[in-house]
Amino acid sequence: MAIRVTVWNEFQHEKENERVRSVYPDGIHEAIKHGIAQLGDFDVRTATLDEPEHGLTPDVLATTDTLIWWGHKAHDRVSDAVVERVCSEVLSGMGLIALHSAHFSRVFRRLMGTNCSLKWREAGERERLWNIYPSHPVMEGIDEHFELQQAEMYGEPFDIPKPDDLLLISWFKGGEVFRSGCAWNRGNGRVLYFRPGHETYPIYYDPNVLRIIANGCRWSRRRLTRPTDACPNPGPLESFL
Amino acid sequence: MAIRVTVWNEFQHEKENERVRSVYPDGIHEAIKHGIAQLGDFDVRTATLDEPEHGLTPDVLATTDTLIWWGHKAHDRVSDAVVERVCSEVLSGMGLIALHSAHFSRVFRRLMGTNCSLKWREAGERERLWNIYPSHPVMEGIDEHFELQQAEMYGEPFDIPKPDDLLLISWFKGGEVFRSGCAWNRGNGRVLYFRPGHETYPIYYDPNVLRIIANGCRWSRRRLTRPTDACPNPGPLESFL
Amino acid sequence: MAIRVTVWNEFQHEKENERVRSVYPDGIHEAIKHGIAQLGDFDVRTATLDEPEHGLTPDVLATTDTLIWWGHKAHDRVSDAVVERVCSEVLSGMGLIALHSAHFSRVFRRLMGTNCSLKWREAGERERLWNIYPSHPVMEGIDEHFELQQAEMYGEPFDIPKPDDLLLISWFKGGEVFRSGCAWNRGNGRVLYFRPGHETYPIYYDPNVLRIIANGCRWSRRRLTRPTDACPNPGPLESFL
Amino acid sequence: MAIRVTVWNEFQHEKENERVRSVYPDGIHEAIKHGIAQLGDFDVRTATLDEPEHGLTPDVLATTDTLIWWGHKAHDRVSDAVVERVCSEVLSGMGLIALHSAHFSRVFRRLMGTNCSLKWREAGERERLWNIYPSHPVMEGIDEHFELQQAEMYGEPFDIPKPDDLLLISWFKGGEVFRSGCAWNRGNGRVLYFRPGHETYPIYYDPNVLRIIANGCRWSRRRLTRPTDACPNPGPLESFL
Numbered sequence: 001m002a003i004r005v006t007v008w009n010e011f012q013h014e015k016e017n018e019r020v021r022s023v024y025p026d027g028i029h030e031a032i033k034h035g036i037a038q039l040g041d042f043d044v045r046t047a048t049l050d051e052p053e054h055g056l057t058p059d060v061l062a063t064t065d066t067l068i069w070w071g072h073k074a075h076d077r078v079s080d081a082v083v084e085r086v087c088s089e090v091l092s093g094m095g096l097i098a099l100h101s102a103h104f105s106r107v108f109r110r111l112m113g114t115n116c117s118l119k120w121r122e123a124g125e126r127e128r129l130w131n132i133y134p135s136h137p138v139m140e141g142i143d144e145h146f147e148l149q150q151a152e153m154y155g156e157p158f159d160i161p162k163p164d165d166l167l168l169i170s171w172f173k174g175g176e177v178f179r180s181g182c183a184w185n186r187g188n189g190r191v192l193y194f195r196p197g198h199e200t201y202p203i204y205y206d207p208n209v210l211r212i213i214a215n216g217c218r219w220s221r222r223r224l225t226r227p228t229d230a231c232p233n234p235g236p237l238e239s240f241l
Numbered sequence: 242m243a244i245r246v247t248v249w250n251e252f253q254h255e256k257e258n259e260r261v262r263s264v265y266p267d268g269i270h271e272a273i274k275h276g277i278a279q280l281g282d283f284d285v286r287t288a289t290l291d292e293p294e295h296g297l298t299p300d301v302l303a304t305t306d307t308l309i310w311w312g313h314k315a316h317d318r319v320s321d322a323v324v325e326r327v328c329s330e331v332l333s334g335m336g337l338i339a340l341h342s343a344h345f346s347r348v349f350r351r352l353m354g355t356n357c358s359l360k361w362r363e364a365g366e367r368e369r370l371w372n373i374y375p376s377h378p379v380m381e382g383i384d385e386h387f388e389l390q391q392a393e394m395y396g397e398p399f400d401i402p403k404p405d406d407l408l409l410i411s412w413f414k415g416g417e418v419f420r421s422g423c424a425w426n427r428g429n430g431r432v433l434y435f436r437p438g439h440e441t442y443p444i445y446y447d448p449n450v451l452r453i454i455a456n457g458c459r460w461s462r463r464r465l466t467r468p469t470d471a472c473p474n475p476g477p478l479e480s481f482l
Numbered sequence: 483m484a485i486r487v488t489v490w491n492e493f494q495h496e497k498e499n500e501r502v503r504s505v506y507p508d509g510i511h512e513a514i515k516h517g518i519a520q521l522g523d524f525d526v527r528t529a530t531l532d533e534p535e536h537g538l539t540p541d542v543l544a545t546t547d548t549l550i551w552w553g554h555k556a557h558d559r560v561s562d563a564v565v566e567r568v569c570s571e572v573l574s575g576m577g578l579i580a581l582h583s584a585h586f587s588r589v590f591r592r593l594m595g596t597n598c599s600l601k602w603r604e605a606g607e608r609e610r611l612w613n614i615y616p617s618h619p620v621m622e623g624i625d626e627h628f629e630l631q632q633a634e635m636y637g638e639p640f641d642i643p644k645p646d647d648l649l650l651i652s653w654f655k656g657g658e659v660f661r662s663g664c665a666w667n668r669g670n671g672r673v674l675y676f677r678p679g680h681e682t683y684p685i686y687y688d689p690n691v692l693r694i695i696a697n698g699c700r701w702s703r704r705r706l707t708r709p710t711d712a713c714p715n716p717g718p719l720e721s722f723l
Numbered sequence: 724m725a726i727r728v729t730v731w732n733e734f735q736h737e738k739e740n741e742r743v744r745s746v747y748p749d750g751i752h753e754a755i756k757h758g759i760a761q762l763g764d765f766d767v768r769t770a771t772l773d774e775p776e777h778g779l780t781p782d783v784l785a786t787t788d789t790l791i792w793w794g795h796k797a798h799d800r801v802s803d804a805v806v807e808r809v810c811s812e813v814l815s816g817m818g819l820i821a822l823h824s825a826h827f828s829r830v831f832r833r834l835m836g837t838n839c840s841l842k843w844r845e846a847g848e849r850e851r852l853w854n855i856y857p858s859h860p861v862m863e864g865i866d867e868h869f870e871l872q873q874a875e876m877y878g879e880p881f882d883i884p885k886p887d888d889l890l891l892i893s894w895f896k897g898g899e900v901f902r903s904g905c906a907w908n909r910g911n912g913r914v915l916y917f918r919p920g921h922e923t924y925p926i927y928y929d930p931n932v933l934r935i936i937a938n939g940c941r942w943s944r945r946r947l948t949r950p951t952d953a954c955p956n957p958g959p960l961e962s963f964l
Contacts, residue, residue, distance in 0.1 A: 091356055091400070093617060104472075113354040113402075114428050115332055115469045125481060128719065130879045130900050135575060135670035135705055144880065145719075156853045156892065157867065159332070159428055159469040161354075164403055164646075169879065169892060169900045173720075175478030177853050177892045177900050187355050187400055188617035223617055228356045228400040231345075237416030237610065237627075238655075240366060334858060369960065371638045371659050376816060376911035376946055385639065386960075397612045397651065398626065405887075410638065410651060410659045414961075418612050418651045418659050429858035464858055478851065478868075479896075573838055573882070586954075595836040595884075596910050597814055597951045607963060641814070641910055641951040643836075644887055657960030669837050669882055710838045710882040713827075719898030722848060 002043040003221045006064040007032050008056065010071040010078075011048035013199045020199045028070050028197075031204045032213065039214035049074055054082050061085060065221040066095035068213065071105045072199065078106050087111055091187030092227045095220025097213065100197030103158075108193070111186050112160055118178070119155030124201070125173040127151035129180055129208075133167045137219045138183065138192065138212060146208040150201045154178045160193070170195060181212070183219075187228045190220035243284040244462045247305040248273050249297065251312040251319075252289035254440040261440045269311050269438075272445045273454065280455035290315055295323050302326060306462040307336035309454065312346045313440065319347055328352055332428030333468045336461025338454065341438030344399075349434070352427050353401055359419070360396030365442070366414040368392035370421055370449075374408045378460045379424065379433065379453060387449040391442045395419045401434070411436065422453070424460075428469045431461035484525040485703045488546040489514050490538065492553040492560075493530035495681040502681045510552050510679075513686045514695065521696035531556055536564050543567060547703040548577035550695065553587045554681065560588055569593055573669030574709045577702025579695065582679030585640075590675070593668050594642055600660070601637030606683070607655040609633035611662055611690075615649045619701045620665065620674065620694060628690040632683045636660045642675070652677060663694070665701075669710045672702035725766040726944045729787040730755050731779065733794040733801075734771040736922040743922045751793050751920075754927045755936065762937035772797055777805050784808060788944040789818035791936065794828045795922065801829055810834055814910030815950045818943025820936065823920030826881075831916070834909050835883055841901070842878030847924070848896040850874035852903055852931075856890045860942045861906065861915065861935060869931040873924045877901045883916070893918065904935070906942075910951045913943035 009029035013020040024031050029046040036042055045064075047055025049071075061067070067086065071078070083106045090096050090111060098108040103116045127148045131139050155176030167181030180195035194216060196209045203209055250270035254261040265272050270287040277283055286305075288296025290312075302308070308327065312319070324347045331337050331352060339349040344357045368389045372380050396417035408422030421436035435457060437450045444450055491511035495502040506513050511528040518524055527546075529537025531553075543549070549568065553560070565588045572578050572593060580590040585598045609630045613621050637658035643666065650663030662677035676698060678691045685691055732752035736743040747754050752769040759765055768787075770778025772794075784790070790809065794801070806829045813819050813834060821831040826839045850871045854862050878899030890904030903918035917939060919932045926932055 087354075110351075111354045113328075113352045117469050117472050119473050119475055121474060121477065123477065123481070125477070128898055132879055132902075133667075134708060134880060135667070135672075137705070140705070155475075156855055157469075157857060158855075161402065161425065161427060162405060162889075166885075166889070169902075171894060171898060171900045173477075173479065173481060175851055175894060177894045179855075179892075184402065185615075185617070186402060190617075223619070223622070226616060228358050228398075231358050232360050233362060234360060234396075236362065236364065236366070236414075238414065240364070240414060369657055373638055373661075374908075375639060375949060376908070376913075378946070381946070397614055398616060403648075407644075407648070410661075412653060412657060412659045416610055416653060418653045420614075420651075426856075426858070431858075464860070464863070467857060569836075592833075593836045595810075595834045599951050599954050601955050601957060603956060603959065605959065605963070607959070637957075639951075643884060643907065643909060646885055655959075655961065655963060666884065668884060710840050710880075713840050714842050715844060716842060716878075718844065718846065718848070718896075720896065722846070722896060 002041045003217055004063055004065045005036070005042050005044045005068065005217050006047055006060060007044060007068045008047045008070065010074045011050065012074050013072065023200055023202050028199070028204060032068060035204055035210040036214040036217065039211060040218060042214070042217060049077060054078060056082050056086060058085065061089040061094065064094055066097060066217045068097045068099065069102045069105055069107060070099045070197065072101040075105050083107055083110060090189035090191065093188040093222045093225045095190050095217070095222060097192045097194060097216045097220060099194055103193060111191055114161055115159045118158045119153070119176065121153040121174060123153065123174060124150040125153055128171040129168045130171065132169055133165060136165060136167055138167055138181065138215045140215050141211055142208060148196060148203060148206060151196070151203070152198050152201070154195055188224060188226050192216045192220055243282045244458055245304055245306045246277070246283050246285045246309065246458050247288055247301060248285060248309045249288045249295070249311065251315045252291065253315050254313065264441055264443050269440070269445060273309060276445060276451040277455040277458065280452060281459060283455070283458060290318060295319060297323050297327060299326065302330040302335065305335055307338060307458040309338045309340065310343045310346055310348060311340045311438065313342040316346050324348055324351060331430035331432065334429040334463045334466045336431050336458070336463060338433045338435060338457045338461060340435055344434065352432055355402060356400045358400045360417065362394040362415060364394065364415060365391040366394060369412040370409045371412065373410055374406060377406060377408055379408055379422065379456045381456050382452055383449060389437060389444060389447060392437070392444070393439050393442070395436055429465060429467050433457045433461055484523045485699055486545055486547045487518070487524050487526045487550065487699050488529055488542060489526060489550045490529045490552065492556045493532065494556050495554065505682055505684050510681070510686060514550060517686060517692040518696040518699065521693060522700060524699060531559060536560060538564050538568060540567065543571040543576065546576055548579060548699045550579045550581065551584045551587055551589060552581050552679065554583040557587050565589055565592060572671035572673065575670040575704045575707045577672050577699070577704060579674045579676060579698045579702060581676055585675065593673055596643060597641045600640045601658065603635040603656060605635065605656060606632040607635060610653040611650045612653065614651055615647060618647060618649055620649055620663065620697045622697050623693055624690060630678060630685060630688060633678070633685070634680050634683070636677055670706060670708050674698045674702055725764045726940055727786055727788045728759070728765050728767045728791065728940050729770055729783060730767060730791045731770045731793065733797045734773065735797050736795065746923055746925050751922070751927060755791060758927055758933040759937040759940065762934060763941060765937070765940060772800060777801060779805050779809060781808065784812040784817065787817055789820060789940040791820045791822065792825045792828055792830060793822045793920065795824040798828050806830055806833060813912035813914065816911040816945045816948045818913050818940070818945060820915045820917060820939045820943060822917055826916065834914055837884060838882045841881045842876070842899065844876040844897060846876065846897060847873040848876060851894040852891045853894065855892055856888060859888060859890055861890055861904065861938045863938050864934055865931060871919060871926060871929060874919070874926070875921050875924070877918055911947060911949050915939045915943055
């Protein structure tokens with residue numbers, strides 16, 4: 001059965017900046033949508049900030065197995081209601097993949113409970129991503145390492161809770177390292193943070209990056225829907241005599 | 242050097258309910274304050290909901306090494322500003338011990354990122370707490386198990402992120418189990434959830450319970466103060482040539 | 483593609499003891515083999531202690547995706563060579579499910595690095611297993627709890643490394659608790675410890691127990707074969723200039 | 724009370740190789756012994772391979788709070804009895820710090836249960852160690868990063884169980900990364916793997932390296948002595964009626 005993926009993009013840079021538009025003419029969401037289409041049995045939709053309810057109505061979320069999130073400059077324009085709705089859906093069972101600058105999205109920070117801060121530098125430097133966990137499903141088909149020739153540096157310390165699984169560590173030409181692939185379980189949902197991405201470097205056309213995103217969709221896909229907000233008050237299962 | 246502990250109590254039940262007052266005449270906070278006083282080099286203050294800023298001013302938090310939190314019926318009366326301030330201080334380095342029904346406090350839920358729901362039953366049943374991690378500092382001096390003859394049941398599933406350390410598992414007469422001692426690192430702070438407690442059962446006079454709270458104050462005490470909300474933008478450490 | 487499962491049983495009790503034979507006339511391995519046959523696309527073989535090389539030749543292991551291990555009274559009769567071979571295959575990618583008294587098998591202890599000791603009592607008491615991780619693949623189709631009316635008690639402290647995933651906690655009528663479902667990654671392999679089982683209680687006919695074993699076969703199945711015993715000595719990837 | 728530290732060194736290179744001797748004239752063990760002496764209240768002894776029982780008699784281990792282990796070329800000359808004795812003492816409560824090439828020591832591999840393989844290159848390249856966990860006791864007093872100008876490269880994948888705590892990630896000039904500070908609990912003992920070290924680079928004179936070793940001695944020191952090899956068979960704690 002096809003995995004139902006929704007790619008969410010704040011979709012601002014592409015409208016405002018010619019250089020970004022030249023790399024992602026239809027927006028980052030369309031690049032990702034097309035990029036993963038051939039890599040699995042995915043039924044992919046997109047949603048963006050400027051749509052009503054940012055395109056993330058209760059019905060869209062209820063029929064999404066994995067939500068991919070890209071945001072950068074407009075994190076604070078995502079409404080309280082949608083943040084609440086997305087987080088609640090993850091806790092009920094939907095998967096979430098937070099890409100690159102989505103480390104600072106309201107959704108990701110809320111699910112982590114920490115600030116999710118990091119170092120950064122835009123110098124178009126080489127990044128080499130080391131595969132720390134070759135047998136993990138998200139790393140399927142990925143070699144011991146792969147490279148991105150031009151990347152924005154993200155550096156440690158990265159203020160996240162201890163990952164349940166650490167998948168990738170990046171080496172940067174300028175001297176830093178970063179935990180670039182991290183996985184957590186939250187409620188009934190699975191969350192993947194995946195660092196690569198940028199609005200002007202053509203990173204969402206890279207075959208390794210796309211493969212990891214596709215693997216991440218499979219790994220984090222909804223397996224059940226089970227809300228976790230109620231506190232039942234059952235009677236005893238054993239006699240008190 | 243003395244560990245500076247602040248015991249926070251919403252302090253509502255004790256004012257409203259004669260039965261609670263008969264168990265904790267000066268409030269749960271005073272019982273805990275006196276209970277741990279002899280168990281270490283602690284400098285203990287208290288703070289309560291009805292004080293200005295709930296007694297948790299920036300200065301109080303900045304001079305607190307471990308904050309103990311009790312809340313039950315008035316979680317939603319804790320102001321946004323104080324929730325934000327407490328969480329921020331934990332991420333900077335302050336310790337937090339969330340007791341019993343504080344699983345549903347805004348502070349604990351926000352640091353966890355999950356709903357923190359559970360099952361419950363008030364039937365005064367026996368609880369036996371098994372020490373799963375005897376070498377952990379929070380378990381120092383605790384036997385393989387200890388009992389509380391009358392306890393409110395809390396049952397699994399408990400909707401929390403995977404604990405960094407699982408310390409205690411409770412057995413309940415009525416047939417349930419519960420992860421009753423759980424520890425996490427969040428930012429630069431340490432967080433302990435410790436289940437025992439109630440407003441009418443005299444649990445905060447129990448020697449094992451008090452010892453674990455005292456151990457928890459030592460374990461989670463502030464070791465440094467290092468805010469984690471900034472994203473520095475450094476130059477390269479290595480030449481790009 | 484079918485998952486290739488090998489069920490290993492020391493197969494001693496069944497030969498020596500009439501009561502065991504009455505419950506498992508063809509051996510525990512055959513009961514498990516038949517029990518999981520309908521629960522997935524499995525190609526199941528068996529192997530036992532008294533066969534040459536205990537039935538675990540290099541070829542058998544190389545063509546096994548998940549190895550199920552039952553042992554109780556003859557752990558020390560498993561040869562060094564087979565212990566080494568099995569552990570090496572797990573580290574290369576084969577899955578392992580250690581059942582009940584296999585906590586003390588040489589294979590499991592070696593992969594854990596600890597003593598794997600626990601408390602026990604044979605009193606035919608009720609066990610209630612609580613599902614701590616409902617969204618985990620090994621718990622698929624399992625309710626919040628299930629019961630075994632007659633079980634041998636295993637109690638904490640259980641001397642294991644911190645599980646990567648904690649799936650089940652058992653409640654016992656006599657007053658103990660136990661981490662009854664625990665999962666680890668070791669090398670490229672996945673290891674599941676699953677407590678239920680006994681040679682005279684008919685536990686391997688229980689539908690929940692069989693379902694968890696079948697789920698465990700799917701979850702831990704070999705995903706790749708990648709030995710981890712070599713230390714390569716590569717040249718630099720970056721210029722030292 | 725002073726922490727009783729035993730520094731174990733296989734002490735072969737220093738006897739055989741003039742260049743090693745010029746860096747560590749009295750052996751690596753003496754350099755570490757003197758290096759940490761001023762960094763805490765330590766009572767430090769040494770022990771070496773060529774001594775009877777490798778200097779690790781039952782009495783020495785029973786009175787050791789933390790054992791530091793250096794080995795490189797003679798791992799297989801450590802006797803079965805001493806490997807068994809050291810691992811058993813760790814499980815009972817003694818701390819262990821495995822340095823650099825001790826990743827391949829029999830003691831460390833046995834406690835991990837994996838092969839502990841890695842990549843390596845001796846090219847005297849720069850290593851920059853990033854502090855991933857600034858609030859951890861082992862990182863006390865360590866900046867966000869520190870450098871070693873000449874180091875042997877160790878690269879991922881490093882075949883270890885998931886660390887309970889990940890403390891340091893190394894960046895190497897030649898393009899690799901490595902998890903250089905990793906902590907685990909095993910039984911009642913704490914184990915630290917710390918990568919820096921070499922027989923010809925003067926790494927055990929570096930102030931950051933020595934400080935981390937000293938912090939590691941404090942963190943991993945024996946807190947109790949509690950063997951874990953027995954399986955008690957207690958009667959029930961609750962009536963079966």
